[in-house]
Amino acid sequence: xxxxxxxxxxxxxxxxxxxxxxxxxxxxxxxxxxxxxxxxxxxxxxxxxxxxxxxxxxxxxxxxxxxxxxxxxxxxxxxxxxxxxxxxxxxxxxxxxxxxxxxxxxxxxxxxxxxxxxxxxxxxxxxxxxxxxxxxxxxxxxxxxxxxxxxxxxxxxxxxxxxxxxxxxxxxxxxxxxxxxxxxxxxxxxxxxxxxxxxxxxxxxxxxxxxxxxxxxxxxxxxxxxxxxxxxxxxxxxxxxxxxxxxxxxxxxxxxxxxxxxxxxxxxxxxxxxxxxxxxxxxxxxxxxxxxxxxxxxxxxxxxxxxxxxxxxxxxxxxxxxxxxxxxxxxxxxxxxx
Numbered sequence: 369x370x371x372x373x374x375x376x377x378x379x380x381x382x383x384x385x386x387x388x389x390x391x392x393x394x395x396x397x398x399x400x401x402x403x404x405x406x407x408x409x410x411x412x413x414x415x416x417x418x419x420x421x422x423x424x425x426x427x428x429x430x431x432x433x434x435x436x437x438x439x440x441x442x443x444x445x446x447x448x449x450x451x452x453x454x455x456x457x458x459x460x461x462x463x464x465x466x467x468x469x470x471x472x473x474x475x476x477x478x479x480x481x482x483x484x485x486x487x488x489x490x491x492x493x494x495x496x497x498x499x500x501x502x503x504x505x506x507x508x509x510x511x512x513x514x515x516x517x518x519x520x521x522x523x524x525x526x527x528x529x530x531x532x533x534x535x536x537x538x539x540x541x542x543x544x545x546x547x548x549x550x551x552x553x554x555x556x557x558x559x560x561x562x563x564x565x566x567x568x569x570x571x572x573x574x575x576x577x578x579x580x581x582x583x584x585x586x587x588x589x590x591x592x593x594x595x596x597x598x599x600x601x602x603x604x605x606x607x608x609x610x611x612x613x614x615x616x617x618x619x620x621x622x623x624x625x626x627x628x629x630x631x632x633x634x635x636x637x638x639x640x641x642x643x644x645x646x647x648x649x650x651x652x653x654x655x656x657x658x659x660x661x662x663x664x665x666x667x668x669x670x671x672x673x674x675x676x677x678x679x680x681x682x683x684x685x686x687x688x689x690x691x692x693x694x695x696x697x698x699x700x701x702x703x704x705x706x
Contacts, residue, residue, distance in 0.1 A: 402698035419581035438510030449473035456578030456607035465595035568615025596620025602630030611637035618662025643674030679705035
């Protein structure tokens with residue numbers, strides 16, 4: 369009779385975070401976002417409410433200039449937003465991509481989930497939907513985003529994300545025409561923590577019900593119309609209350625090809641520790657793109673959590689926030705990249 373108890377005790381002490389529910393975990397040192405989500409949970413809100421509140425706080429505070437209005441303008445100087453929310457109980461999800469003129473991207477994503485039979489709306493039509501749902505249309509441009517565009521233009525539009533075009537995209541602002549590639553090529557990647565990033569958040573209530581969400585203004589100087597991994601279910605985030613949740617951050621154009629959040633949750637379902645699940649998801653991408661910039665957070669339904677990142681020059685450690693019943697407030701955590 370003592371053996372099962374001993375095994376359970378040892379399991380709780382394994383690497384990957386202490387087991388304590390409820391739990392909020394989010395990418396990057398976005399403390400106020402973590403606090404907002406934690407407050408929502410502690411006041412009786414659902415895990416879904418918590419991740420929406422957390423992402424909304426980041427949007428309002430323009431976290432790191434990479435979430436919400438006024439940051440990461442595209443080639444034309446416009447800031448557009450991507451967001452997604454998923455309920456791990458019902459597996460319902462809502463998302464928006466290339467959202468224009470609406471500041472509350474995560475709120476619109478939840479409206480897509482609750483007021484349509486769809487999962488993802490994009491572009492101008494997503495903005496019209498948002499206005500019809502009562503969201504206010506307003507300019508997302510700020511002095512900061514105007515200055516970012518101005519400096520980019522002065523630098524011959526570097527970096528940009530064109531390839532196999534003429535004139536030479538490494539020296540020119542275009543307009544561009546297609547050029548046949550002699551052989552498949554991959555231009556140097558310019559996505560870094562300084563060029564863009566995402567808040568990804570996972571919350572579990574005291575009963576282990578899970579939800580996850582993301583919000584971002586995407587990649588600075590992106591080709592207009594670009595949508596990254598953040599609003600793609602299973603790529604930017606995923607949650608299933610029978611296993612846990614995960615959220616990714618980094619070079620979304622690469623990461624979305626591997627559905628790392630879905631993979632991590634499925635690995636946890638199969639019994640992997642959250643840290644191991646995160647590492648496996650990162651390693652899967654690294655086999656094909658060894659120099660990609662990215663990280664992932666994971667939490668299972670018992671309250672264990674972990675994170676992993678890919679080590680590249682200038683990025684050897686990843687910081688994230690955790691709030692749980694042990695800490696009672698947001699704590700900054702870090703993990704060495706692999």
